[in-house]
Amino acid sequence: MARRRQIYxxxxxxxxxxxxPGTLVQYFKDDATAFNNKKRGTITGKGxxxxxxxxxLMLRLGEIGVPTHFVRRLNMRExxxxxxxxxxLEVVVRNVAAGSLAQRFGLSEGTPLPRxxxxxxxxxxxxxxxxxxxxxxxxxGWATTxxxxxxxxxxxxxxxxxxxxxxxxxxxxxxxxIEFGRLYNGDDMQIVLADExxxxxxxxxxxxxxxxxxxxxxxxxxxxxxxxxxxxARRLGILPEGGxxxxxxxxxxx
Ligand code: C5P
Numbered sequence: 001m002a003r004r005r006q007i008y009x010x011x012x013x014x015x016x017x018x019x020x021p022g023t024l025v026q027y028f029k030d031d032a033t034a035f036n037n038k039k040r041g042t043i044t045g046k047g048x049x050x051x052x053x054x055x056x057l058m059l060r061l062g063e064i065g066v067p068t069h070f071v072r073r074l075n076m077r078e079x080x081x082x083x084x085x086x087x088x089l090e091v092v093v094r095n096v097a098a099g100s101l102a103q104r105f106g107l108s109e110g111t112p113l114p115r116x117x118x119x120x121x122x123x124x125x126x127x128x129x130x131x132x133x134x135x136x137x138x139x140x141g142w143a144t145t146x147x148x149x150x151x152x153x154x155x156x157x158x159x160x161x162x163x164x165x166x167x168x169x170x171x172x173x174x175x176x177x178i179e180f181g182r183l184y185n186g187d188d189m190q191i192v193l194a195d196e197x198x199x200x201x202x203x204x205x206x207x208x209x210x211x212x213x214x215x216x217x218x219x220x221x222x223x224x225x226x227x228x229x230x231x232x233a234r235r236l237g238i239l240p241e242g243g244x245x246x247x248x249x250x251x252x253x254x
Contacts, residue, residue, distance in 0.1 A: 011037065012050070012200055023071065024083045028054075032200070034219040036128050043218060047077045049229045050198035052238045055079055057162065057197045064161055066154060067192040069181060084181025084194050088142050090121040090129060091151055093159045094175040098203050099216075101175075110210070118155050123179075150191045151180050158193065166204065169235035171213065174203035199229050 004016040007024060011033040016025040028047035033040050051073065058070035071080040094117045097107040101117070120137060121129045137143050143151070155178065166173045178201070181194035195201075199214040206213060212220075213228040233239070 012047075013196070018080055018083070022083050024081050025074065025078050026081050026196075027078050028196075029077075032215065032218050032225075034215065036125060039219065041218060043225050043229065045226055046200070046229055049233050050196060050200060051077055051079055053198045053229075053233055053236065054196040056236055056238050057165075058193065060165060061158060061161060061193065064157070066158060066161075067183070067190055069183070069192050069194040081194070082183055082192070084183050084192060086123075086179060086181045086194060087147065087151070087191070088123040089132075089137065089151075090123055090177050090179060091155050092119040092121065092175060092177045093117070093155050094119070095159070095163065096172065096174040096203075096205075098174050116156070116159055118152060147191060154180070154191070154193065162197075167207070170207045171232070171235065172205045172207050174205055176202035199232050204232060 004025065006014060006016055008015040012029055012031055014027040014029065016027065018024045028051040030042045030044055030046045031040070032043045032046065055070065055073045058068045062068050062070065069081040069084050071082060073079045094101055094113060096109075097105070097111040097113060098109045101107070101119075102109045102111070120132050120134070122132045122136070122142070123129060134145070134148055137148060138145055158178065159173070159176075162176070163173045176197065178193060178197065179195040180191050183190045183192045202214055203216060204213040205211065211228075212222060213232050215225075217223065217225045217228050
C-alpha cells in the first residue's frame with residue numbers, strides 16, 4: 001500500500017494511482033463515519049465486505065448496460081477502477097420514507113412513497129452536503145441539463161434493477177446514494193456510475209422482519225453492524241476467499 005502514490009483519502013476509502021494510465025486503485029477501509037464526521041468508529045471487516053458487495057452490484061449493473069467505473073477486484077480490500085472526473089453531486093434515490101426525508105416532511109419511517117424520488121445534494125463536507133435543485137446545479141456549472149437527464153435516467157434504471165435484485169434475496173431497498181463521474185475518451189465524454197454501492201450507502205431492510213441491514217445500525221447504535229453487513233453479503237451469495245468460515249474469521253481483519 002505504501003509504495004503507491006495516494007491520490008485521495010476519503011472517510012471510508014483511499015484512492016491510489018493505478019498500474020496503467022487512466023486507472024486508480026480503490027482501497028476500502030473499515031472506518032465508519034456518520035453525521036458529517038461527527039460520529040466515528042470502526043466496523044471490523046466492513047472494507048472487505050463492501051469491496052465484494054460493490055464489485056457484485058457494479059458487475060450486475062454492467063451486465064444490463066449501466067456504464068460503471070469498475071474494472072476488476074484486485075484483492076480483499078482493493079479494486080481497480082477507471083479514473084473519472086467526479087461530478088460533485090450525491091444522487092439519492094428513495095422508494096420508502098426514511099432518514100432525512102422522513103424528518104424533513106414529518107413522515108414516519110417506512111411510509112411507502114407514491115413513486116420513487118430522486119434528490120441532488122452538493123458534495124461538500126464544509127457545507128454539510130446541502131440539498132440542491134437542478135437550477136443550482138446548472139447555474140453553478142456542476143453539470144449541464146444533458147448531464148442531469150443522463151444521471152436521472154441512469155439513477156432510475158439502477159433503482160429498478162437493484163430493487164428487484166434485493167427483493168430476490170428478501171431485502172427491501174429503501175433508498176441509496178450514488179455518484180457519477182465523467183469518463184473521457186478522446187473527444188467523447190461518457191457519464192458512468194462511480195464510487196461504491198454498499199450497505200454504507202444504501203438503506204436495506206429485511207422484508208420479513210423489517211430489521212435494518214445497513215449503516216443505520218452504526219448511526220443509531222443498534223448493534224450487530226458487522227453481522228448485518230455479513231448477512232447482506234451472504235444473501236447475495238458473496239463469500240470471501242475460503243468460504244463461509246472466513247465471514248467471521250481473521251481474513252476480515254486484513
Ligand atoms: O440521510 P439520508 O436519509 O438523506 O440518506 C439517504 C441515503 O443516502 C441513505 O441510504 C444513506 O445511507 C445515503 N447517504 C450516503 N452518504 C451521504 C448521505 C446519504 O451514502 N453523505
